[in-house]
Amino acid sequence: MPLLPAIERVTSRIADRSRRLRGDYLARMDAAREAGPARRELSCGNLAHGFAASGVDKPMLREGAGGNIGIITSYNDMLSAHQPMEHYPTLIRMAARNAGGSAQVAGGVPAMCDGVTQGRTGMELSLFSRDAIAMATAISLSHDMFDAVLCLGVCDKIVPGLLIGALSYGHLPVIFIPAGPMPSGIPNKQKAEVRQRYALGQASRDELLEAEAASYHSPGTCTFYGTANSNQMLMEVMGLHMPGSAFVPPNTPLRDALTVAATEQSLRITALGNDYRPLARTIDEKAIVNAMVGLAATGGSTNHALHLVAMARAAGVLIDWTDLDELSQATPLLARVYPNGSADVNHFEAAGGLGLVINELLDAGLLHGDVACVHGGDLRQQAMQPWLDDLTLRWRNAPATSLDDNVVRGVAAPFDSEGGLRCLQGNLGRAVVKISAVAPELRRIEAPARIFESQDALLAAFKAGQLDKRDGFAGDFVAVVRGQGPRANGMPELHKLTPTLAALQDRGQRVALLTDGRMSGASGKVLAAIHVTPEAADAGPLSKLREGDIVRIDGDAGTMEALVDADTWAAREAVRPALADNHIGHGRELFAMMRKQVGSAEQGACALFLDEDEGRP
Incomplete structure (x- = not known):
């Protein structure tokens, strides 16, 4: 399907506006690409420090053979969205060895939760934590030991911060690995009603706490469609996930299989092989336009009116709110997920999810299908849904039509003619x-x-x-x-x-x-x-x-x-x-x-x- 005029017009405008900045950025990234593993250029003392604690991976790191993955993790065990990532590095190291490579935790980044700091003094550090995460990501990658990067993150400032920081090392391939949503709790409408009655003095603190605890109740991402889950949508439509990774529940065999697949794929797309896919070439004006369209089509978080601008700028792409407005008015609203509806992301995924939405937007000429996705295919393949055939990870087509049109719909009968x-x-x-x-x-x-x-x-x-x-x-x-x-x-x-x-x-x-x-x-x-x-x-x-x-x-x-x-x-x-x-x-x-x-x-x-x-x- 040819692109709609509005998509072509905004993409062209962004490319023209960004030409100098984007050109300078790509020149820097091209110059940073090494002929072989960057660690071969380290002095003997530098390199010895870099593999001193690497155990069975020492010989590979010492000889410079095989790809080495840098893991940037936002794990902490206080926050439900990040707690499932505790054992990811162990799984990733094992998968890397089996694929002929190695992996090291390059660094950790802070992960604060707006849900905990809401209305508190700590909230005044929240937005700036994104920039701190970006700097921590760059510091973590500064050792020049790595051929690829895996970013472990989910929530509000964490994913934008990781991407901004990783883009400063955009000559490396980067894949994002999420943790997935927690199971559905009490209905969002019921939770909102208790909150409102509490504000009016008609509900006790104990009643409010019980409702909140029944909503946020286990490991995994909060299930409403706020910034955290909007982040996962963005990673899909920009091609930075293994297909269909966004809303697979934590602590499941499928979740682990996707983590292993991301590890194996990251080693295939380094500069050492024949399918080099650096982050700098994945995130371009087309990927950023896809992100804005995806945000509008799903009724995503207003926070991305900030984060998308900053993420794009890190890739040398300049966007503004006029671009977002024009794309939103050209994009039909295809999802009703709380707070834009009563369903949560688990209901959304069960009804067809992002795979259905991406296919509908592609068919309508609203997305660039030729973005350089990390999985090696195009955006149509990004829309496929993962499943386990016994122990083998496979992908199949997303549903062709909605399985619940109260939650997600096609372009022919949207909830609204524009994203809002x-x-x-x-x-x-x-x-x-x-x-x-x-x-x-x-x-x-x-x-x-x-x-x-x-x-x-x-x-x-x-x-x-x-x-x-x-x-x-x-x-x-x-x-x-x-x-x-x-x-x-x-x-x-x-x-x-x-x-x-x-x-x-x-x-x-x-x-x-x-x-x-x-x-x-x-x-x-x-x-x-x-x-x-x-x-x-x-x-x-x-x-x-x-x-x-x-x-x-x-x-x-x-x-x-x-x-x-x-x-x-x-x-x-x-x-x-x-x-x-x-x-x-x-x-x-x-x-x-x-x-x-x-x-x-x-x-x-x-x-x-x-x-x-x-x-x-």
Whole structure:
């Protein structure tokens, strides 16, 4: 199927915009490719350090024979998504030896969980942990001992950080290995109802904890379609997984078989063989466009309006929110997975999953099928589903039609004609909004601004009854939570506000959120204009808003405006957020450099890249 004009147009625009940067990146990666294993160029002392503890792999590493895999792991045993990876290195080393190679854990990277830090001080380190992971990945690979890389990661900042770091060693082939989702717990709708009743004071803490524990209950990734599971979708449509790896449960024979297959394949595609597939050639403008289309088609996480920009930039590819908006409007919504529906990722996979979605998008001309997938085939083969024939790993075609059209559908009868990720712009700057989870009648609001400098201030006002309907206040408002951008305090998620704002909406008030912070991969049914740039800490337009100003947000039209007289607006001075208390304690003092250096939200909120012409991110 020929590509749709919108896909061709955006891809061409990105390629033109990126030509110089992408060319420079590829030249560096081509120059880094070695004629043989890089470790042969190490001095005797360097090399001896590198294999001193390698046991039975010493002879191979010493002689330079065979490929050596560097494992970058995000294992820890506190977080359910990463705990299953504890024994992966042992399995990978065994598989590598059987295939005539070797493998070493090159390094570990931090893996923090937004679910644990939500609403806590630690959340102010969350986004910057992505950049720390990228740097840790580069440090881990700096020993020049490796011919291929396996990245073990799942969750929110971990996969983007691993990919950004690995792209600095893009002359090496890289395959990502996930852990898979935990079994389904209580229905997401039931969990959300308990959260909302707790926000209203109608449920006890014990009742809330019981509901949460029944939802997040075992090893594996959380089953809602937030950033973690959106990450796995991205790895599939960009061709960085063995086919169908995303949502295979942990601690199963099939999961182990896929890990072994990834190990064997990584040794086949090194520069030492005849099917060299470096990461730098897999991640290009076509793969990035596929990622944006996949995000729109599945109703994925708003966090990737940041992460995809940063990941693309690491490969020398420049994208912006206009690209994401245009692709989203051209892409039908094919999945309804919580928070965009009631099903979870296990239900999605059982109904046909990513294999069905990828085939539908390919047939409709919405994806580039010729990306250089790590498994050696094209994107059509990426859509195949793995299974075990006794002990032998095989792949078969995904279902041709949905097995549950309440969860996933084909292009001919989508849930919506567009993906629902929009760019908003107006005199308040630029922002991102996810309208796919918002009822059509709630996608536009015109109401007075209520100004808050933190999410805790909004919650305190709610508990004090200050947001209720009363004389002189009709109850409709736009909650402006400012001073939450990357330069202010690391751009924390404000997901703690979801139950409160949803409760107000459910009792008949028209509400929306407007913020320079993040909302979350679980952005829900309340209209939320997020990632506003320029941010308030940079004297952005949010800093000029005053209590009671009328604000209009229109998700369908893609606009957000302060309805203030133009002369009055121009004359107003910015009110800078008070941030001293957000810069020390809980390790925040260690991230001062990142807050100072970080680029804007639309630049990926990344502190790692400097514009060569301006000397700024």
